Each structure stands twice: as structure tokens, then as C-alpha cells.
Amino acid sequence: MKPVLYGAPLSPFVRKVRLLLALKGIEYDSKMIVPYATPEGYEQFNPLKRIPALTLGEHTLADSAVIAHFLEATYPDHALIPDDFFLKARCEWFEKYADYELAPHTTFTAFSQRILSRIAGQQPDEEAIHKAVHDKLPPHFDYLESQLQGNYFVADRLTLADIAIASQLISYEHAGETVPEQEWPKLSLFYKNFKQKLAVEKILTSEKAILRKILGS
Numbered sequence: 001m002k003p004v005l006y007g008a009p010l011s012p013f014v015r016k017v018r019l020l021l022a023l024k025g026i027e028y029d030s031k032m033i034v035p036y037a038t039p040e041g042y043e044q045f046n047p048l049k050r051i052p053a054l055t056l057g058e059h060t061l062a063d064s065a066v067i068a069h070f071l072e073a074t075y076p077d078h079a080l081i082p083d084d085f086f087l088k089a090r091c092e093w094f095e096k097y098a099d100y101e102l103a104p105h106t107t108f109t110a111f112s113q114r115i116l117s118r119i120a121g122q123q124p125d126e127e128a129i130h131k132a133v134h135d136k137l138p139p140h141f142d143y144l145e146s147q148l149q150g151n152y153f154v155a156d157r158l159t160l161a162d163i164a165i166a167s168q169l170i171s172y173e174h175a176g177e178t179v180p181e182q183e184w185p186k187l188s189l190f191y192k193n194f195k196q197k198l199a200v201e202k203i204l205t206s207e208k209a210i211l212r213k214i215l216g217s
């Protein structure tokens, strides 16, 4: 029985789950669900009508963090969450940080304004983007820079913490923004190294193709 992932690949929360599935080598089926235009009945998968949702047999789950932790418990191979209680909690901390502190700026401002507005035929709010890039994100990047241990955030190896943070940075890159190397060398290198992993490269290539198609560029 394969899990079924509901969502759209350009969502960073769906991306987090896709990356986890790919890095763990879990086969799954996908069902395209476009946010804000969810089909009737989608509430049975996610009552908030957000993406992602996931089903495994009779089980239905919503929210990327809940899904990621469920998948980790159900498919323990290629562990992406440490067993040690403290490291596990650190991993959860960075995942939460990415989902709730970075996302408002990387995704819900930069990506939404530069990409989603364009798709809707609207002008991006460049003032809001400027504020996100120059005021809101720098303190978060300073914090993340101070927390990096080598190439990883937790346990000196790849974990869900890295996946969650990089998922937000990918949305930021899709929006045409980067983490400048001069200001945040460790964070910039972390992101470069993360993208070089084969499973990540494949997903990123497919996302870029989708973006080109959507934007007609």
C-alpha cells in the first residue's frame, strides 16, 4: 500500500514532504490539489482546505509536520529525525521555525507576490517584498547562521530540520531572491550543499520546469 500525497509541488509544505519521501526512498502516488481552488470534498483530507494532506490506507492526515513525523515513524529507514530526545526536539524547533517564522516572508510574501500575483495577472507588491528581504528576513538569517553546525542544523547529519529550512529557501529562490553569501556564508553554503543532493536536484529540476511552464518563460 502506497501513501497518496495531495497538493501542488510548488508549495514549500508539499515540497518538504516530497523531499522527505524521496530522501527516504518511499514510493507514493500524488494527487494535484491547487490551494484556494480545492475540489469539493477535499475537506475530508484537510478540514482547513490547505495542502498538503496524505492518506495511507484508511489513515488520513493533514499538515506537513504531522505528515513528516508520521512518515518517519512508519518508514524508519534512512532516518531523518534523530532518536535522541533533545536532538529530536531541536529538529522540531527548526522545522517549526521554518514553517512559522521563515514562511511568512519567503513564501507568503516573496513567492506569493512574485509568482502567484504574476499568475493572477497582478502586479507584485514590491514594497512588501523589499520589507521581507531587507527588514524581516535578515534577523532570521543571522539566527540560522549562528546555529549551523557544518552543513547541518542538527546532529551533524541531514535531518528534517534541514529539509524544512531549505524548502523555504527554495520558495525564496523561485521568487528570484537568494541568501547573499557575503552576509550569511554558512547559510548560503548549507543551501548550496543541500541542493546538490541527487533527490533534491531531481525535485528542483521538476519544479523549475513547472515554473517555466506556468510563467511561459
Ligand SMILES: N[C@@H](CCC(=O)N[C@@H](CS)C(=O)NCC(=O)O)C(=O)O
Pocket (backbone or CB within 6 Å): 011, 012, 013, 035, 036, 048, 049, 050, 051, 052, 062, 063, 064, 065, 099
Ligand atoms: N502548517 C501547514 C501550512 C500549509 C499551508 O499553508 N499551505 C498553503 C499552500 S503553501 C495553503 O494550502 N493555503 C491555502 C489556504 O490557506 O487556504 C503545513 O505545514 O502543512
